[in-house]
Amino acid sequence: MSSVGSMTKDGLLANVATFDEYRASGGGNGVVATTALGSEATIREVEQSGLRGRGGGGFPTGRKWRAVRDAGGSRRFVVVNGAEGEPGTFKDRAIMRANPYQVIEGVAVAALAVGASDVYFAIKASFTREIERVAQAAADMAAAGLLGDLSFTIARGPDEYLFGEEKAMLEVIEGNDPLPRVLPPYLHGLFATMPQPGWDAHASVNDIDTGTGTGTGTDGSNPTLVNNVETLAHVASILDRGASWFRSRGTPRSPGTMVFTVVGDVARPCVAELEMGTPLRVLVEDVGGGTASGRPVKMVCSGVANAVLPGDRLDVPMHFDALANAGGGLGSGGFVVYGDDVCALAVAHAYSNFLWVESCGQCPACKLGSGAITAALADLEARGDADQLAVLQRALATVTDGSRCGLPAEEQKVVGSLLRRFPEDVVAHEEGDGRHCALGHDVIVPKVVDLEDGAVTYDLRQQYKRPDWTYAEPAA
Numbered sequence: 001m002s003s004v005g006s007m008t009k010d011g012l013l014a015n016v017a018t019f020d021e022y023r024a025s026g027g028g029n030g031v032v033a034t035t036a037l038g039s040e041a042t043i044r045e046v047e048q049s050g051l052r053g054r055g056g057g058g059f060p061t062g063r064k065w066r067a068v069r070d071a072g073g074s075r076r077f078v079v080v081n082g083a084e085g086e087p088g089t090f091k092d093r094a095i096m097r098a099n100p101y102q103v104i105e106g107v108a109v110a111a112l113a114v115g116a117s118d119v120y121f122a123i124k125a126s127f128t129r130e131i132e133r134v135a136q137a138a139a140d141m142a143a144a145g146l147l148g149d150l151s152f153t154i155a156r157g158p159d160e161y162l163f164g165e166e167k168a169m170l171e172v173i174e175g176n177d178p179l180p181r182v183l184p185p186y187l188h189g190l191f192a193t194m195p196q197p198g199w200d201a202h203a204s205v206n207d208i209d210t211g212t213g214t215g216t217g218t219d220g221s222n223p224t225l226v227n228n229v230e231t232l233a234h235v236a237s238i239l240d241r242g243a244s245w246f247r248s249r250g251t252p253r254s255p256g257t258m259v260f261t262v263v264g265d266v267a268r269p270c271v272a273e274l275e276m277g278t279p280l281r282v283l284v285e286d287v288g289g290g291t292a293s294g295r296p297v298k299m300v301c302s303g304v305a306n307a308v309l310p311g312d313r314l315d316v317p318m319h320f321d322a323l324a325n326a327g328g329g330l331g332s333g334g335f336v337v338y339g340d341d342v343c344a345l346a347v348a349h350a351y352s353n354f355l356w357v358e359s360c361g362q363c364p365a366c367k368l369g370s371g372a373i374t375a376a377l378a379d380l381e382a383r384g385d386a387d388q389l390a391v392l393q394r395a396l397a398t399v400t401d402g403s404r405c406g407l408p409a410e411e412q413k414v415v416g417s418l419l420r421r422f423p424e425d426v427v428a429h430e431e432g433d434g435r436h437c438a439l440g441h442d443v444i445v446p447k448v449v450d451l452e453d454g455a456v457t458y459d460l461r462q463q464y465k466r467p468d469w470t471y472a473e474p475a476a
């Protein structure tokens, strides 16, 4: 196990300050192996490793690479997803701070495998420390010839939650707001010239580069690979040490390690690399030190994207299938712990408000539905208005209708599960004017802006964000 700030020699969180240190520890061997293997054998190695995306969905990485490589089009791109916007998660930033070289090497491997000429490293402009590390690592690796002819660009994005959604991320790279487009990146990639439903064709880098001004016609879909920072960090060592080395840890369907985050009511908020399949209890109690409040664990939320896990499920192994079977989800491995002194209805209200505010409004059922859910929860919490339960039931069933992206499905899962798992907290509000519930209601969404040496800082500005993405002035 390694954690941020520790000086372990191995693992994704091992501190590597310079390119020379990286080279001395075997860094660069993955690119060399890929160059020798070629595209097909590289993709096969990643498929055989069983690596699954660490950005939240757990999609098999090798399968995604193959789809992008085989999607046709005259030009392909690789995008690194460094947005890290999921509340309760800090692992990508920890990896970029500790060792950005392994991420850049993973990018180079991916680009060779899918046949991409250009890489965009998409990262929030506010992540200044990580941008500096990534830029230095890319420059060092290019100077050493490890990036070949790849064009490498850092694309700075906004703090909005949707920036991390892959179809919104491509829009941001093209200079637009983070509004998810319709088709997935392998069908409608960066600077695509091929007309797509719900999108207008415009001049593209294909035109600029060829100098013809005519575009590339029907093959201009520019299939684009979007991978999470941690996913790519695993790739370098898979190519260096082989698929069976990667499979020697973790479980058959969730091999390898994962960098987990634990925050909320824990004595030691931190980031730690653990084998897939490690019980959640190890993260919460051994790594996180148990609750800081000394209260029993009431529930653990993996960000705002999955169903809540009650405190009596701490022995669940942390891998994709087990968490899903337990009614939750692994997500991006960030866990927020709550003690039994916190009201689940207040957590549902805070999370729903976050998702409503962050929804972009392109799909009416998402923006209106999440607004209705947030308002109903506020009413139920403040006034114990039981009529709101019917509103909640209706809106939770339809909030995902016609959605372009996964945000409203998160609303459905997290809010629905909190109400289902903790009906007593709802009843406590129904019995009177809300104040009959004796539990804590002062809940903020744990959007982590820094996490180091056991100290976590949350984005307190988020609570003043409005649904049109402006900010209200905090009360004096």
Ligand SMILES: Cc1cc2nc3c(=O)[nH]c(=O)nc-3n(C[C@H](O)[C@H](O)[C@H](O)COP(=O)(O)O)c2cc1C
Pocket: 052, 053, 054, 055, 056, 057, 058, 059, 061, 064, 081, 082, 083, 084, 085, 086, 161, 162, 163, 164, 165, 166, 167, 226, 227, 228, 229, 231, 232, 405, 406, 407
């Ligand atoms: C609302 C929303 C926000 C997301 N935010 C992030 C994010 O901050 N970082 C990330 O890697 N993936 C995020 N994702 C998932 C990405 O869309 C995409 O699936 C991921 O980058 C794929 O990488 P992977 O295959 O390596 O996991 C988000 C998805 C949704 C629906």
Ligand code: SF4
Pocket: 162, 179, 180, 358, 359, 360, 361, 362, 363, 364, 366, 367, 403, 404, 405, 406, 407, 408
């Ligand atoms: S589902 Fe919601 S967040 Fe996603 S594109 Fe539609 S309105 Fe925007």
